[in-house]
Amino acid sequence: MAQGVEMTGRPATAAPFAIELKGISKAFGPVQANKDINIAVPKGTIHGIIGENGAGKSTLMSILYGFYRADAGEIFIGGRLTPIPDSQSAIRAGIGMVFQHFKLVQNFTVLENVVLGAEEGALLNTSLAKARAELQRLSRDYELDVNPDALIEDLSVGHQQRVEILKALYRQADILILDEPTGVLTPDEADHLFRILKGLRDQGKTVILITHKLREIMEATDNVSVMRRGTMVGTVKTAETSPEALAELMVGRKVLLEVEKKPATPGAVVLDVQNLRVVDEHKVERLKGVSLQIRAGEILGIAGVAGNGQSELLAALGGITKATGAVTLKGEALPLTGKGANGRARREAGIGHIPEDRQALGLIMDFAAWENMAFGYHHRPQYGAGAVLMDNAAVRAETDKQMAAYDVRPPIASLAAKSFSGGNQQKIVVAREIESGPDLLLIGQPTRGVDIGAIEFIHKQIVALRDAGKAILLVSVELDEIMSLSDRILVMFDGQVMGERDPEITNERELGLLMAGMTG
């Protein structure tokens, strides 16, 4: 047990509680998502709730927002017992929620989204006029600038999130719940968000921040509650704990936040990219002449804020988008346009690809795990009983083997991909791509939406592949991940490589400046 943890679920504060949950339980079929949860959140604080994916954080908050009804337990708001059977009741009780996936109408204006459901009367004009004045006040008070007449679809995700916060404040929420708010934000936007949240707290609002990122908890919260497998493990003051202690509480054992790896022993050049250019469908140049080399037995990390050409780099090398320039793999030139430039040809050439968006490109969510295990390699002789038929038994046998080796839980090959948690979905993709024996592995956001236990496992696999003498291109927006895994780091900005750094020598500040396009 780490120091400073009280098992009562109550931090040592005498002030009245904004929210107090007592004995909340919720089951979905046989899965007990929340077990006898007790938590008390003091007024005017930022309270973090941290836990692995599937620990029950979001379920708990959905109960608080009236999305689900608890099987047992009581909710007290401001000291009063308040049943919350639906979202309407939650709003009335002064609770506002900013979901991970925004609940905005894309082709409505900011104003219309704010007003929706909280209109003044049957006619819109009065509501909109009132909301416009109110928005001006809120944006002045809380650094929440957005143009009230802009369409949501024209706004950046950071601004869309502000609209969600404004929606809650417009409904006079005293308690604001944010579910994984920084998953879609750039570091700058995240910092701005935390400033906003602190401003809200200083005005007396209570903020609940759900996240699985330890850094954010340490940076932004006053108290933090840790959940593990549906139970509340404990609540501590943030100032009195450490990331290591929290991580241990989350997974119930010690976690290596730093990846253990030996120095790389780079061999011959495997991938050589010269002057790679990609132009998107809007005729915008996304990659502006990128050149890089990766040797056998090394991990090249690409750091950068999302949307600066990393996705296009992966897509061009993976054969998904057309490009110009010159790419050679182990001395063989790869076609970048035309018939030879497709995912299958690249896999044949020896390039494995763990795509950034595993749900869109890595898996077919409605298909079973064993079917997903063969995708991209389904034509290989090991899976083919003949020219037409597939040897499903062989695929299933391979799946059983990989599920055991990669600790996919539950190890049920016939389960649909969508029924696995994010981390286990990713393990299926990682297993498939690594076990196909590539010379070069392209990896995009390997641990996005993946819980800590699985992150550790996936990182180990990546390092093991490197030690087996393979070349690895790693793209991630998580700077920690890039710094701890990479043997060399390239920073991309605006479709170009800003520079190369040695992870042993550089620091986050230097990389951050490069990521912002400043060469210093």
Next chain:
Amino acid sequence: MDYATLIQILDSTLRLATPLLLACLAGLYSERAGIFDIGLEGKMLMAAMASGAVAAVTGSAWAGLGAGILASLLLGAVHGLASITFRGNQLISGVALNFVASGVTVLVAQSLFGQGGRTPPLSGDARFNPITLPFAEAVKDVPLIGPFYFEVLSGHSILVYAALALVPLTWWVLFRTRFGLRLRAVGENPAAVDTAGVSVKGLRWAAVAITGVLCGIAGAYMATALQAGFGKEMTAGRGYIALAALIFAKWRPVAALWACLLFGFFQALATRTDVVEGLVGMKVPVPFLDALPYILTVVVLAGFIGKAIPPRAGGEPYVKER
């Protein structure tokens, strides 16, 4: 083509565009709320039969209209039950209801009246008769404008004017009222409506009910105003043309009026092949004129005339998830 012929064609354009417009606006409410309704045709047909039958028995067009609306609402309720309450596939439900309507109408009409699946011919108060607009007689002889007002605008049944009045009304409801905001929102992102504490199902049921009422009026218009009684398959695909017009109009009420007038114009031309032949200098087959609305719709869908983006949540049952 002389002016008198043009006036005649425009007159029948308005007459023929009215059921399209009513059905199109009906579809607009439903689809804006995220419920695709391919069953406009079936609802119109059912309403036509019910209104024709009741008008024949009671001798009152208004009673017929009421019966038509009820019949259409009934089918709409089945569609709502299937697609909102039980989250079924909206296209399948709509298609199934069209088949049901196609069979049931003839069956009921035959067993009630025994006239080969038709309802008895209507006359007098059992029909919605033409109304002469104010000053129509007075301005009749003014050149150009006079005949247009007297022949084209004046002299239609009350339902035609009701349909025209529904266009600005629909626009106002959609874009100027709380109900309209929520209706549009629920067709774009029901989760946003749900988390705002408003009932998704309630809104969608309301939309389906409005669709039922409007389709009922459209069907009643067919049997008690445009024609004098119900006949087998008398809607002749107008529900589908109305859907085409809805896409053509990009789900906007005022554009829907123009789309329906255009498609009504094609239908009017199809009855005057001599005029078409005179205009283009060759014989144009009637089926081609009938197909024009669909051809135009495909052109719109293919993106040649701007982009037709349907309501984003259209056709998908709402399942609560985070």
